[in-house]
Amino acid sequence: MVARTAEGTSVAALRTLLAIPLTVAVIWLAQTNGAGPTAPADDTLPLLVTRGKAPSAALLATAGTAGHFATTSPRLTRSDHLRAGSITKTFIATVILQLAVEHRLKLSAHVTTYLPTLRGVGDLTVRSLLTQTSGLYDFTAATHGRIPLAPQTVAELAVSEPRTTRPGTWSYSNTNYVLLGMIIHQVTGRSYASEVRRRVIDPLHLTGTSFPGTRTTVPRPHGPDAVRLDPRTAGASGELISTLPDLNRFYAALLEGRLLPPAALRTMLNTRPANGHYGMGLYPEKLPCGTTVWGHNGRIAHTYVRTAATRTGSQVVTYRTTKATLSHSTSIERRVLESEFCTST
Template structure:
């Protein structure tokens, strides 16, 4: 891996746009110089990133067809929205994350040893329904629950193993507790208060709203449900994670619980995961892979700096190493 100072020598074809009206463009940063690696090494057709720090917002893209206003399927970033609602309900004493899942979903009697915490932290060991529907075929929540009951646990003993099934069950629990769908509760509790005008839960609508990038394809959102339905924009995702980590959406105890990774052996909190960078900084956020698109948001613990990037391909070649270099360039420079 080249030293960070050498990354500035990488040819940059990115268009750098300043999103603060009336102000001058900002000089390129190491992250903006590193972005083309997602294309040259990650083999993505195109990439874009948006960084927010204070009043400063910077957008960079390797392809002018991608804009900051684009709507994009954010996939598993949906989990952060759902976890936030669950923790809000816990803070309101309307549910208990230590309670068994069967308190809220009695039909899942064989899962009586599992708690809501095990769902939030991916330590339930439940079969991942996307191994059956491959993220493309619509499934009802009841069908997802039936698959969980029909398959043996993948990781007995509370070990961490990522499973989309966990968050579909959490969506069912939100409905049971509130009488409303998870989408309705996210709209009321997060989207409306934060004025996330580009964020939506499409339900049965298969198209991505305009404007969107060339990677937008039709998909029945019920193929992902509470595990990956949300559509958003890069500015909205930055605003959401910034508000979350600054304590605007959760009381301090609930936010601390969200960021506690002990249950998941350091891999995952509740709806977010950490990544420690070489300079000692740990960033928090989530990623999403769905329908030819990959999106990731990462932020400092206090939400003072947030970066969301997207690529027009669901999986990156050499993805983890290239992503790690991009995060390091942004947060360690």
């Protein structure tokens, strides 16, 4: 697989904008080496701070080799490492679909085909895990993201609890992707971290992306929200560490079709099994201007991250805040996405 050319490194302009009350300063670094997004007229990033109550925020938008970076704080930079949380799921789903393309597993196969010792999941398929339609109990409801658990313990905890919904009904559960990580290990003989690194991270030269394993710290440079965390609190559902440029590069490559053949990518983006809520490891959002963007978000350890991209991967936006939960986040996030994808450039 050919790695995507990194965004241009020359900085063509630097200006400080004053936007909305509280005089939140936003620094825009506009890269002009080629066609691509420029700073939108409606400077909505500060809303994540003022109305969303996040201490600080940063955003990187890219299109081809051009892009712009914005931050509400000089303490956040475009090269910061950050915990990506549930954005990990898109990486895991990509590997599962690659294995299906290679005929090493079947999406229609029962989970017990690959995890034969796991009881209580005999009626569930691999597809139901990918599409969040298994109905399995979400283990983080018990651990609150603070207790590290081995994958087998997560599985046993989940099946010991009543199903959240009946199978076939969409219900988001981190347990699904922990089980998918176990399936990757069972099918390949290597950990999900090793397979993602071999199949995605290394080919795309995502040099700021890693699975920390048992390492509790975030590599430097990083923002002020990089607290210590045992990655086993999330596992295959949210362990990933990455950067804004790497996440943009990954989603662009995925949606451009450089990680999956067309049929597999269509399967990944098919939201019918989840009644429009979810594909496989990513979800759509239709903006008021008619553009539908695809991506995922992640909340973990004081960090919130959101990536959204056009269907062809031609334009990608990732932003992060130094607070895992935002007030009024739905309306504010939509404003941010609208300013990036719905304004003419």
